Amino acid sequence: MATPHVLVLPFPAQGHVIPLMELSHRLVEHGVKVTFVNTELNHSLILGALASKDGESNSIGGNGIDMVSIPDGLGHGEDRKDLSLLTQSFSEVMPGELEKLIGRISESTGGERELTWLIADANMAWAFPVARRLGLRVAAFNPSAAAMFATRTSIPEMIRDGVVDERGLPKRPGPFQLAPLMPAIDPSEISWNRAGDPEGQPAIFQFILRNNAAIHHAEAVVCNSVQELEPGAFALFPKVIPVGPLISGSAGAADGDNKPVGSFWAEDESCAAWLDAQAAGSVVYVAFGSFAVFGAAQLVELAEALALAGRPFLWVVRPDSVDSGPWVVEDLRRRAGPRGRVAGWCPQQRVLAHPATACFVSHCGWNSTMEAVTNGVPVLCWPYFADQFLNRSYVCDVWRTGLQAVAAPAGEESEAGRVVGREAIRGKVEELLGDAETKARALALRDVARRALGDGGSSRRNLARSVEGSHGRDN
Known part of the structure; x- marks a missing residue:
């Protein structure tokens, strides 16, 4: 045959x-x-x-x-x-x-x-x-x-x-x-x-x-x-x-x-080595996929929120994800300080599978959502585009394995001036990291996904x- x-x-x-x-x-x-x-x-x-x-x-x-x-x-x-x-x-x-x-x-x-x-x-x-x-x-x-x-x-x-x-x-x-x-x-x-x-x-x-x-x-x-x-x-x-x-x-x-997997950008393999040096369950991973674009003001607020949270963080900032020019990325790296790491593109599946990763601040693209599910990682949902709002509803309302980061869609930030402040973001990160029941549900959902495979x-x-x-x- x-x-x-x-x-x-x-x-x-x-x-x-x-x-x-x-x-x-x-x-x-x-x-x-x-x-x-x-x-x-x-x-x-x-x-x-x-x-x-x-x-x-x-x-x-x-x-x-x-x-x-x-x-x-x-x-x-x-x-x-x-x-x-x-x-x-x-x-x-x-x-x-x-x-x-x-x-x-x-x-x-x-x-x-x-x-x-x-x-x-x-x-x-x-x-x-x-x-x-x-x-x-x-x-x-x-x-x-x-x-x-x-x-x-x-x-x-x-x-x-x-x-x-x-x-x-x-x-x-x-x-x-x-x-x-x-x-x-x-x-x-x-x-x-x-x-x-x-x-x-x-x-x-x-x-x-x-x-x-x-x-x-x-x-x-x-x-x-x-x-x-x-x-x-x-x-x-x-x-x-x-x-x-x-x-x-x-x-x-x-x-x-x-x-x-057909990545459009070269993956920064050193992210894995950096994670190896972090304590288990300590790292806030931040990535908004391949499409989202944010204004400089919102990125600065997010950078300051991550610094205020007092945890190590790994943040993916694509070269084309900033609408104000490449200087913003260097400014974000400066603001990250010794505790944070800003990368252009990461091997995300390996990052989410790493024991150091505590939670995922995500745009809720379906691939990212499934990767978080398969690894039992709670998600702070910040949808930007298309089906990501429906995926957020799954995470926050149906599976209850994460929280909603913002009330206003991120994609409207530059049009309506809706910049989400650093204290609001920091508070949501801390709420998610302190929620043992959400983490337990994420681990239970991980087992469901892995059994299916x-x-x-x-x-x-x-x-x-x-x-x-x-x-x-x-x-």
């Missing part, structure tokens, strides 16, 4: 590349051939980060994953954080480029190990009819919470029930809940209403509707989540297959190695059955 050859296509953003790369490693472990497709810019970023780490740029290829790229239609210097611009461009350009790529791969293999499947991000559903037309089987991958997938695919019901209008905009105040055991969220904080400039919201909403319309092309929807963590969402959509958390080196990984666990079984299905056997 021929070995399956899978083409993997993420949405072109760091938080989407990482879980699909993790899934690709799992597939390779099951004997599947993987060709991973990034946009040209992201492809160069990943290879550059790998080269700076290893002195060579083929590390992922050495792990059984071929890396290829296609253009996204945007020119050099155009703002790829403008999601309405990005989605419009790649929706027009990438279908044709994907078709040409599939043709090139078919010609190069000469029928041997030819492509059999496309696994694409559910946010790239334009690719599904392209693949089907070319004879590939199709699976959708949901990189966010199952509750987020449920929310996006329940838009007709939300319009019918008066939660949002036909444009996706809030129609009534107050939180709503799709189903029991699911997180409640205010309509103003649904992902498409928190996706950047409000002027781009109509384009983002239409993009989601187009994805929803194409999802029927997929034979299966695979999700980076755990059945036991989101029972309400999976009850609402029982055909969605949870195979997470997709984390390197966690229970359930074949060899425990931290394989390359272990022998006989729900996620491990689901992945094995999915791979069997890719060989053509019933699953």
Whole structure:
């Protein structure tokens, strides 16, 4: 029986590349051939980060994953954080480029190990009819919470029930809940209403509707989540297959190695050595992901809050995460003093798994949320963008493994002058660190996630059955 050859296509953003790369490693472990497709810019970023780490740029290829790229239609210097611009461009350009790529791969293999499947991000559903037309089987991958997938695919019901209008905009105040055991969220904080400039919201909403319309092309929807963590969402959509958390080196990984995950920036490996020198359960870890941008005034308040807390802290400040220039990063390093460490990018999974890490001040991206869950780390939630507000609701209201850092969304800070003061932040950090019950719940949730990945666990079984299905056997 021929070995399956899978083409993997993420949405072109760091938080989407990482879980699909993790899934690709799992597939390779099951004997599947993987060709991973990034946009040209992201492809160069990943290879550059790998080269700076290893002195060579083929590390992922050495792990059984071929890396290829296609253009996204945007020119050099155009703002790829403008999601309405990005989605419009790649929706027009990438279908044709994907078709040409599939043709090139078919010609190069000469029928041997030819492509059999496309696994694409559910946010790239334009690719599904392209693949089907070319004879590939199709699976959708949901990189966010199952509750987020449920929310996006329940838009007709939300319009019918008066939660949002036909444009996706809030129609009534107050939180709503799709189903029991699911997180409640205010309509103003649904992902498409928190996706950047409000002027781009109509384009983002239409993009989601187009994805929803194409999802029927997929034979299966695979999700980076755990059945036991989101029972309400999976009850609402029982055909969605949870195979997470997709984390390197966690229970359930074949060899425990931290394989390359497609990072866009070189990881500061010295963070691990610095953590080794800290006492167990002492370090406040602060990281806001790959997208958030803060004003200098808010970063200074956060720096002073961390200093006032009197604990060692490790703070990830990306070079492009400050809207006031690179001088701010040097100022933050000065303010950190001998107790704190400011890094450009960290191996986050290793940081959260380290015994010195006490808590996580986070934007609540789904990858970060799952990494915190898998390591039993309580979270101080500071959402910035898109689905992060729903994830905060899981952490603070459903699982109760963390606290909310601020009342106002961080993304509004520069517009409305809502700078959260150092004393308020320090107080929340101390409250979280002093909450033994929250820590106990975080450890209990860790055990749930790890059991799902272990022998006989729900996620491990689901992945094995999915791979069997890719060989053509019933699953």
